[in-house]
Ligand SMILES: [Fe+2]
């Protein structure tokens with residue numbers, strides 16, 4: 001169990017225990033862009049209840065061990081080809097579906113509630129930037145990074161530069177999501193919110209959750225050998 005090692009990074013724990021991302025979320029630990037940080041340092045910095053965290057991780061470890069024999073879909077054991085196909089089929093497909101849907105809902109709630117909730121205008125602007133950034137980002141990965149990943153691995157300089165660009169874009173997306181969360185007061189719904197308003201906030205939180213897992217797979221598993229720390 002690597003997670004009890006004092007030098008372990010958050011990303012390494014996520015690789016050892018894929019379900020740990022849920023536990024990290026619960027304890028407010030950033031496991032995608034902050035995946036390279038040392039777990040022990042984060043526990044100290046964020047004043048996290050270490051015993052409570054480790055008890056949950058121990059439980060996951062036991063469950064993992066029990067199901068290990070029959071479970072062969074560990075992300076870190078997938079070939080780059082299988083992993084990139086998985087990322088594309090699940091996370092990229094999801095974003096292509098949900099981003100336009102959320103933009104559409106935003107338009108509707110701006111018309112109905114924008115006058116009384118002017119923060120929605122700021123949120124829509126930031127969301128628009130996130131949407132455009134992600135749309136080009138997905139295409140960049142699908143056209144430049146994912147195909148022939150094995151061949152790219154032979155060209156170290158090229159893959160390191162590409163990896164850096166991809167990781168910078170992940171961080172930028174994380175910052176925009178952070179702004180949206182802050183402006184909305186952690187997606188707290190106002191009293192006069194209608195169902196469309198609630199659905200928009202729910203989708204934004206879903207996008208945030210999905211993106212954390214998506215970035216975790218790319219930063220901490222697919223690209224981990226090319227990341228300059
Ligand atoms: Fe991606």
Ligand SMILES: [Fe+2]
Pocket residue numbers: 137141166170215218
């Ligand atoms: Fe990405």
